[in-house]
Amino acid sequence: MTQARAPRADAVRNRKKILTAASEQITAHGPEAGMDEIAAAAGVAVGTLYRHFPTKTDLVAAVVAEYVARVADDAEAALARVADGTASALEELTAFLGRVIEQSATDRAVKAAAQTLGAQPGDHADEERASAAVAGLIRAGQADGDIHADITVNDIYLLFSTAPADQPPAARNRWLALVTPGLTIQARRTAS
Numbered sequence: 001m002t003q004a005r006a007p008r009a010d011a012v013r014n015r016k017k018i019l020t021a022a023s024e025q026i027t028a029h030g031p032e033a034g035m036d037e038i039a040a041a042a043g044v045a046v047g048t049l050y051r052h053f054p055t056k057t058d059l060v061a062a063v064v065a066e067y068v069a070r071v072a073d074d075a076e077a078a079l080a081r082v083a084d085g086t087a088s089a090l091e092e093l094t095a096f097l098g099r100v101i102e103q104s105a106t107d108r109a110v111k112a113a114a115q116t117l118g119a120q121p122g123d124h125a126d127e128e129r130a131s132a133a134v135a136g137l138i139r140a141g142q143a144d145g146d147i148h149a150d151i152t153v154n155d156i157y158l159l160f161s162t163a164p165a166d167q168p169p170a171a172r173n174r175w176l177a178l179v180t181p182g183l184t185i186q187a188r189r190t191a192s
Helices: 009-032 035-042 046-052 056-083 089-106 108-117 125-144 153-162 169-183 185-191
Strands: none
Touching (some): 009 035, 009 046, 009 056, 056 125, 089 125, 089 153, 089 169, 125 153
């Protein structure tokens, strides 16, 4: 049985540079960012870019996959803080919502490009990690008596999809302040 060789260090560096440049270029210029411009911004030859990513759709999918992986890492870190008792689940869930909304505001063009090009990350493991961590935060908050019993992961994703990512920071902060009480037991008691 032949083992697959690990990628060369320069190939790993080039891939990272390409992904960083692609994220920056797509954020700045949207889906029309050219592969030549991305290669130049990464400091690599166009052929190097195409060896790593044969199509723009492949490149955008990789950029989006990195974004999803960062969100999953963030959600797991939030759940770990709750598990070790350094934060409450409601505080962590609210802070997580805020961070994802801020990331969405700055990465909005990357997500638009992914939708335009039909790019979907092929590996759903990071999406599953994020969902599992958010579910853990919700369960912990429900066990603490802070988060309403009917809140689900889909509700959190619904909130993400309605967030005013295209608005200025003050509007995003106001949105978060308005929706967060809807997650809580206390807000439901006072609203009844």
